[in-house]
Amino acid sequence: MLLSVLREVLDYKYKAPQILLSPWSFSFKFVLLISSVVFSITQQIIIAIAYVIALLSILLVLGLWRSTIYIITSILILHASMTLGALLLHGDLARVTRFTLVAASTLPVLVLIASTTKPSALKRMPILYLLSIVFNNVLREILDVVTVYRARGVEGLNYWLRVIIASITLSISRSSSLIDSLRSRGIEVEKEH
Amino acid sequence: MITVELINVWVYYGDKSVLKGISAKFTPGVHVILGRNGAGKTTLLRAIARLVEFRGEIIVMGKSIKGLKRRDLVKLVGYCWQNPYYGFIEATVRDEIRATLDTLRLPGNWEVVKLLVSEELMERDPFTLSGGEAKRVSMASILIADQPIWLLDDPFMFLDKSGVDSILRLVEYGRSRGKTIIATMHEVFYASLLKPDTYIILDQGVISSSGEWQSLSDDVLEKAGILPRGEICASICTSRGIRL
Numbered sequence: 266m267l268l269s270v271l272r273e274v275l276d277y278k279y280k281a282p283q284i285l286l287s288p289w290s291f292s293f294k295f296v297l298l299i300s301s302v303v304f305s306i307t308q309q310i311i312i313a314i315a316y317v318i319a320l321l322s323i324l325l326v327l328g329l330w331r332s333t334i335y336i337i338t339s340i341l342i343l344h345a346s347m348t349l350g351a352l353l354l355h356g357d358l359a360r361v362t363r364f365t366l367v368a369a370s371t372l373p374v375l376v377l378i379a380s381t382t383k384p385s386a387l388k389r390m391p392i393l394y395l396l397s398i399v400f401n402n403v404l405r406e407i408l409d410v411v412t413v414y415r416a417r418g419v420e421g422l423n424y425w426l427r428v429i430i431a432s433i434t435l436s437i438s439r440s441s442s443l444i445d446s447l448r449s450r451g452i453e454v455e456k457e458h
Numbered sequence: 459m460i461t462v463e464l465i466n467v468w469v470y471y472g473d474k475s476v477l478k479g480i481s482a483k484f485t486p487g488v489h490v491i492l493g494r495n496g497a498g499k500t501t502l503l504r505a506i507a508r509l510v511e512f513r514g515e516i517i518v519m520g521k522s523i524k525g526l527k528r529r530d531l532v533k534l535v536g537y538c539w540q541n542p543y544y545g546f547i548e549a550t551v552r553d554e555i556r557a558t559l560d561t562l563r564l565p566g567n568w569e570v571v572k573l574l575v576s577e578e579l580m581e582r583d584p585f586t587l588s589g590g591e592a593k594r595v596s597m598a599s600i601l602i603a604d605q606p607i608w609l610l611d612d613p614f615m616f617l618d619k620s621g622v623d624s625i626l627r628l629v630e631y632g633r634s635r636g637k638t639i640i641a642t643m644h645e646v647f648y649a650s651l652l653k654p655d656t657y658i659i660l661d662q663g664v665i666s667s668s669g670e671w672q673s674l675s676d677d678v679l680e681k682a683g684i685l686p687r688g689e690i691c692a693s694i695c696t697s698r699g700i701r702l
Contacts, residue, residue: 278549279583383549385557398547405585439544445509446545449600450558451532 268411271404273331277380281327285381288388294378301370306363313366320373332376340369391453398443403435410435460485460517461607461638462506467514469501469663476501477512478663484638484656486606488629490649490671491642493660494683499642500540502660503609506640507537518607529562536605540612542596546584551575554584555599567604573628574598589616594624601628608632610641614648626651646679646687650695659684 284290301320305313324333344365351361384401387394410431414424447453462484469477477498493499505512508523508531516523518534526534539545548554555575559566574594579587584595593616601608613625629652632639643649649657657674659667659682667678676686687695 383553384547385549385553385560388560401549402544402546402585442539442541442544443547445504445539446547448509448528449507449532449537449539449545450547451529451561453528 267335268408270331270335272408273329274376274380275401275404275408277327277329278383281381285327285377286383286386288386291378291382291386294374294382298371298374298378301374302367305366305370310362310366313370317366317369317373320370324373324376327377327380329376329380332380333373336369336372336376340365340372343368388452394452395440395443395447398447399436399440402439402443403432406435406439407432461519462640463515463517464502464506465515465517467502467505467512467516469498469505469510469512476663477505479514480663480665482658482665482668484640486636486638487655488633488639488641488652489656489658490652490654491640491658491660492644492646492649492679492682492684493642494644497644497660497682498663499644499660500611503537503611503640503642506607506609507531507535509537532558532605533562533564533603534605535607535609536600536603537609538597538600538611538613540615542589542592542616543585545596546592549583550580551582551584551587551595552580554595555580555602558599558603562603564603566602568602569631570601570604570628571598573631574624590618590621593617594621597625597628601632606637608637608639610639612643613641614643614645622648622651644684646674646684647695650687650700651698653700 278286301316304316308316321333321336324330324336344361347361347365348358350356351358379400382397384394384397387397407428411428414427419427460483462482464480464482467477467480468475480498480502491499491502501510504510506516506518506523508516508526508528518526518531521534523531523535546554548557555571558564575591575598579591579595584592587595593613597610597613613629614622617625629639629641641649641652641654654671657668657671658665659678661682666682667674679686
């Protein structure tokens with residue numbers, strides 16, 4: 266499920282409405298992200314839930330239905346497990362709900378950012394630019410690595426452990442290659458020695 | 459006119475020296491750097507592009523590259539890396555090709571793109587391209603800036619016959635426009651196709667041999683651990699009118 270969500274997020278850039286891909290729309294999405302955190306902490310719970318539903322509806326309208334289902338499932342599991350923990354440990358249920366709301370309102374915005382932001386939109390912010398390139402490149406390679414592991418018949422916990430280790434290794438090794446690639450184009454993302 | 463000059467260049471990876479006091483001069487034309495795997499070919503190109511730290515001096519178009527701003531250096535030196543997939547930074551081929559121009563604020567030389575990339579690839583995701591297509595897109599995305607110096611790291615990697623032909627056309631185009639083209643490879647057959655003016659053989663970080671391409675002998679190649687020009691290679695090149 267997670268891998269098909271990743272694929273959906275990666276591929277969405279090629280069919281996203283132009284208005285969402287434009288560089289200036291990133292500022293709007295960033296403000297939406299900050300607002301989501303503030304809104305879910307400061308507003309009444311019912312209003313915050315309505316806000317979350319509105320955000321998820323936007324994802325559905327955009328056609329990111331796999332991501333939407335994934336977010337809903339994750340949030341329900343998170344809320345159930347945290348509530349159970351709070352009940353067992355006599356914790357504060359209201360805080361658990363607030364925490365879940367923060368997660369539920371920020372995740373759809375993060376998916377929206379990841380699926381509709383081209384790296385070139387972040388060119389003025391070198392570190393974010395590099396991170397978005399690494400994110401795109403590494404994600405694609407991870408999907409390739411996953412195919413290889415499946416072809417080799419790796420399953421279960423071993424499969425996921427290998428995927429996680431491969432992801433970390435790829436992120437580290439690719440970031441230095443990508444820094445070279447950016448430099449070859451005249452873009453400095455870190456200070457030279 | 460000397461366009462690239464290396465003076466006693468040393469490169470270290472940790473404690474290990476990868477290039478050991480390399481000195482060389484390049485003029486406009488095609489120059490091939492040959493050597494077995496791990497000989498230091500890529501590192502030499504990366505040093506000229508200032509992508510690795512080095513000791514010594516590298517002068518490009520009369521200027522020390524140590525004192526140049528990155529953007530000014532990239533306007534002089536176009537470095538095309540080996541594995542194209544490691545360097546893609548944009549979501550479409552068109553954006554990928556435009557990336558360097560947007561950074562350098564140059565109009566670009568779209569002739570280079572025409573030689574390498576077909577129009578139907580322009581809206582594709584670079585990661586979905588085949589190896590040969592990706593290699594050509596990657597090269598076009600750098601050389602579109604029309605630098606006077608082209609550094610081609612294993613330019614024939616991943617390429618089929620049409621890809622090889624497009625690289626040969628590109629090199630001929632560069633030669634006709636007075637570019638200094640320095641290409642690394644470990645197969646003398648591909649090197650011959652480029653009709654180089656000079657060669658350098660690197661072995662364990664030092665220049666073991668250099669000179670005019672015509673003077674390169676099989677003995678020298680064999681000593682450096684490179685496959686010599688055999689009869690098959692000779693017959694193919696002869697049929698294409700290439701003098702070995």
